Amino acid sequence: METTMTFEYAPAPESRAIVTIKPKYGHFIGGKFVAGGKHFPTINPATEEVLSQIALAGKADVDAAVKAARKAYTNTWSKMSGKERGKYLYRIARIMQERAREFAVLETLDNGKPIRESRDTDIPLAAAHFFYHAGWADKLEYAGLGTSPKPLGVAGQIIPWNFPLLMLAWKVAPALAAGNTVVLKPAESTPLTALLFAEVCQQAELPAGVVNIVTGDGSTGALIVNHQGIDKIAFTGSTEVGKIIARAVAPTNKSVTLELGGKAANIVFDDAPIDETVEGIVNGIFFNQGHVCCAGSRLLLQENVAEEVLHKLKNRMEKIRVGDPMDKNTDVGAINSKEQLAKIIELAAVGDSEGAERWSPACNLPSKGFWFAPTIFTGVTQAHRIAREEIFGPVLSVLTFRTPAEAIEKANNTPFGLSAGIWSEKGSRTLWASQQLRAGVIWANTFNKFDPTSPFGGYKESGWGREGGRHGLAAYLKGVSHE
Numbered sequence: 001m002e003t004t005m006t007f008e009y010a011p012a013p014e015s016r017a018i019v020t021i022k023p024k025y026g027h028f029i030g031g032k033f034v035a036g037g038k039h040f041p042t043i044n045p046a047t048e049e050v051l052s053q054i055a056l057a058g059k060a061d062v063d064a065a066v067k068a069a070r071k072a073y074t075n076t077w078s079k080m081s082g083k084e085r086g087k088y089l090y091r092i093a094r095i096m097q098e099r100a101r102e103f104a105v106l107e108t109l110d111n112g113k114p115i116r117e118s119r120d121t122d123i124p125l126a127a128a129h130f131f132y133h134a135g136w137a138d139k140l141e142y143a144g145l146g147t148s149p150k151p152l153g154v155a156g157q158i159i160p161w162n163f164p165l166l167m168l169a170w171k172v173a174p175a176l177a178a179g180n181t182v183v184l185k186p187a188e189s190t191p192l193t194a195l196l197f198a199e200v201c202q203q204a205e206l207p208a209g210v211v212n213i214v215t216g217d218g219s220t221g222a223l224i225v226n227h228q229g230i231d232k233i234a235f236t237g238s239t240e241v242g243k244i245i246a247r248a249v250a251p252t253n254k255s256v257t258l259e260l261g262g263k264a265a266n267i268v269f270d271d272a273p274i275d276e277t278v279e280g281i282v283n284g285i286f287f288n289q290g291h292v293c294c295a296g297s298r299l300l301l302q303e304n305v306a307e308e309v310l311h312k313l314k315n316r317m318e319k320i321r322v323g324d325p326m327d328k329n330t331d332v333g334a335i336n337s338k339e340q341l342a343k344i345i346e347l348a349a350v351g352d353s354e355g356a357e358r359w360s361p362a363c364n365l366p367s368k369g370f371w372f373a374p375t376i377f378t379g380v381t382q383a384h385r386i387a388r389e390e391i392f393g394p395v396l397s398v399l400t401f402r403t404p405a406e407a408i409e410k411a412n413n414t415p416f417g418l419s420a421g422i423w424s425e426k427g428s429r430t431l432w433a434s435q436q437l438r439a440g441v442i443w444a445n446t447f448n449k450f451d452p453t454s455p456f457g458g459y460k461e462s463g464w465g466r467e468g469g470r471h472g473l474a475a476y477l478k479g480v481s482h483e
């Protein structure tokens, strides 16, 4: 008989005193904060408290931002040596580290993710992206991307709400290192760390107009995508919007990179170390509430170990702490928005109606805010919508397989191809499987590991191009193949 001993955790709240949130924000254009016209609220999804009023950029604001970016590109940034550009990037990276706690608290308040994750993952990785690309700025000629690589010009960058500052860093750092200037739009539900980043640009004395930040919703994003003065679009978000953008830029000369949805297979072979695998499954799907495009949302278990893995997984899930994102012991925080919660609830209901079996541990969810308990569906087949569509929440679909060939066939049977996981003790099996899988990133005996040196991106409907590493730099330089 198994015996478990449970210790209660005392509350360990992080203080929010370190951040000062203004009641209202404008845009950051030409090195200055300028007042916006219309505003909309950004809220804390864990409490529904209104944190601030955010400006909704219209045509005139986007025009002004593009103009400022063009001016900075022509007069300053494209003329500056790589060595000088690198100094600014190092400065930004160091200031981000110095202000890391402020960024982490702000990210957690605006996004709902646990403070442990914003503190230990999002913010350090964002700074790491600036450090890494600072190092490239004066070495572009040695990147194997041509002898005298040239920037594209002005980049329009549109990012999602799941890793707000980290996605900003993925976009801004390589663009600047390669000599481009940017107009960036954060997601409407998580603009606050981008606005704090604007302050960091001022503090680093980055030349005016090199980074411009306009806030708004999809309408602002569309103005950026369709702007004549922009040379490149970099987008991370849904496949649906990615398709709209691909259509919009097709008849233009704009370069484009798209990082879209996923439905990653996390494949467990029968020789996998089960306890470590269970940790990897939990990290794969419940990290960041499952709001992760590369989440391991389809668990493929070899039939002869399925029962054991599921038993241990459920035991492990009983220990996941869901609740106040500001508590340092919290594992799973709030769903980012009411709309996203509605989508998760809807797709989970489809799972029920299609005959899959739902299981969640008992959770005491807060009464205010947006919450969804960590959930698994067993008995899922490939025909089920929960096996095919991205849920973008803490919901795992479990399928089984008998042979390695069947695992690969099922794993690849998806319109997506962003990431995959393989759990096996055998190196030869891991290498064989990784060669068969049609996914941009493949983790072996681990999951959701990110590093600025490693290119990230998808096959098929998961996107175009790569971000990070040498490949990511290529996407901000003229005439260099992106793959």
Ligand code: ADP
Residues within 6 Å of the ligand: 158, 159, 160, 161, 185, 186, 187, 188, 216, 217, 218, 219, 220, 221, 222, 225, 236, 237, 238, 239, 241, 242, 244, 245
């Ligand atoms: P999600 O469904 O995860 O919220 P979206 O793709 O809708 O993802 O949003 C990602 C980013 O794209 C956000 O910054 C959003 O404002 C922006 N966006 C939404 N619609 C459009 C559009 N038609 N054109 C450009 N950007 C858009």
